[in-house]
Amino acid sequence: MTDRSSGVATTSRLxxxxxxxxxxxxxxxxxxxxxxxxxxxxxxxxxxxxxxAEVGMSVGAMYRYFPDKEAILGALAERFLLQFDNTLGELVxxxxxxxWADPADVLVDLFVHQFRGRPALLAILVDARLSxxxxxxxxxxxxxxxxxxxxxxxxxxxxxxxxxxxxxxxxAVLAVDAIVLAAFRLDPAGDPQLITEVKALLRNYLxxxxxxxxxxx
Numbered sequence: 682m683t684d685r686s687s688g689v690a691t692t693s694r695l696x697x698x699x700x701x702x703x704x705x706x707x708x709x710x711x712x713x714x715x716x717x718x719x720x721x722x723x724x725x726x727x728x729x730x731x732x733x734a735e736v737g738m739s740v741g742a743m744y745r746y747f748p749d750k751e752a753i754l755g756a757l758a759e760r761f762l763l764q765f766d767n768t769l770g771e772l773v774x775x776x777x778x779x780x781w782a783d784p785a786d787v788l789v790d791l792f793v794h795q796f797r798g799r800p801a802l803l804a805i806l807v808d809a810r811l812s813x814x815x816x817x818x819x820x821x822x823x824x825x826x827x828x829x830x831x832x833x834x835x836x837x838x839x840x841x842x843x844x845x846x847x848x849x850x851x852x853a854v855l856a857v858d859a860i861v862l863a864a865f866r867l868d869p870a871g872d873p874q875l876i877t878e879v880k881a882l883l884r885n886y887l888x889x890x891x892x893x894x895x896x897x898x
Contacts, residue, residue, distance in 0.1 A: 708746055710736045712760055715753050719801035724808040727753060754805055755815045761802045762822045765795050769829045776836040784837050785884040788830065792861040793871055803865055823858065827851040839887055840894035849890050857883055 714735035718726045727750055733743040747753045772791060781787050796803055831850040834840050857879055864875035 704746075707736070707738065708756075711738070711743070711747065711753065712757050715757050716801040719757075719804045723804050724754070729753070751810075751812055755812060757801070758805045758815060759818065761795075761799070761805075762819070766822065766825060766829075768795075769826060773829050773832045773836070776833040781837060783884070784833065784839065785880050785887055788833070789857060789861065789876065789880045789883060792857055793864075793876060796861065796865045797871055800869065803862075803869075806862060807866060823854055824851065826858075827854040830854055834887070834890065839891050841896050843894040846890070846894045849886075849894065853883060853886055853890075856886075 711732055714732050715727050718731060718735065729743050729747065729750060730740055732753060733740045747756070769791065772787070776784075827847070827850045830853060831847055834846070834850060835842060840846055860875060860879040860882070861871070864872040864879070867875065
């Protein structure tokens with residue numbers, strides 16, 4: 682699907698998969714250019730012609746990898762999701778090495794950080810018409826994020842492995858993701874009141890998870 686070490690290009694959305702480092706670099710440049718255009722002028726500014734001009738590539742060469750605008754947006758969204766997945770994986774490791782005074786604060790801040798300073802990601806999620814393929818991919822990533830949150834909950838001693846814990850963590854991620862996205866729809870920097878409220882919501886929910894799924898010893 683992608684080279685996680687670089688997080689530059691995703692091959693599942695490309696017409697032709699790159700075989701050489703130079704091709705990978707060109708695709709990374711295309712996605713960087715698309716991200717700049719999204720940040721500056723929104724989804725309507727991203728066309729294959731404009732992106733090709735940004736990177737000094739012919740439209741024909743662009744079509745070799747990206748058949749249309751939707752393919753570019755899809756690959757860029759996938760790159761964002763993979764970067765977030767990698768960051769969350771690092772957080773899972775930290776959770777096994779540290780005890781956090783407020784896990785809800787740490788987790789919500791991670792979601793906030795994913796949107797803050799990334800207007801291109803917001804433009805894709807808010808303004809773009811996502812393909813069914815990308816919607817399905819997003820659902821799969823939400824499930825993967827929920828599994829990482831479950832590992833964090835276990836590592837922090839909030840709960841033990843119990844039937845129902847996976848669904849509870851999935852619900853928590855769905856709620857936090859939706860509210861944080863709403864906070865950035867209201868304010869490009871993230872509406873502070875909504876962010877405070879979602880932290881309180883998750884804090885209470887983690888307490889409930891501890892009650893329902895914590896150790897009975």
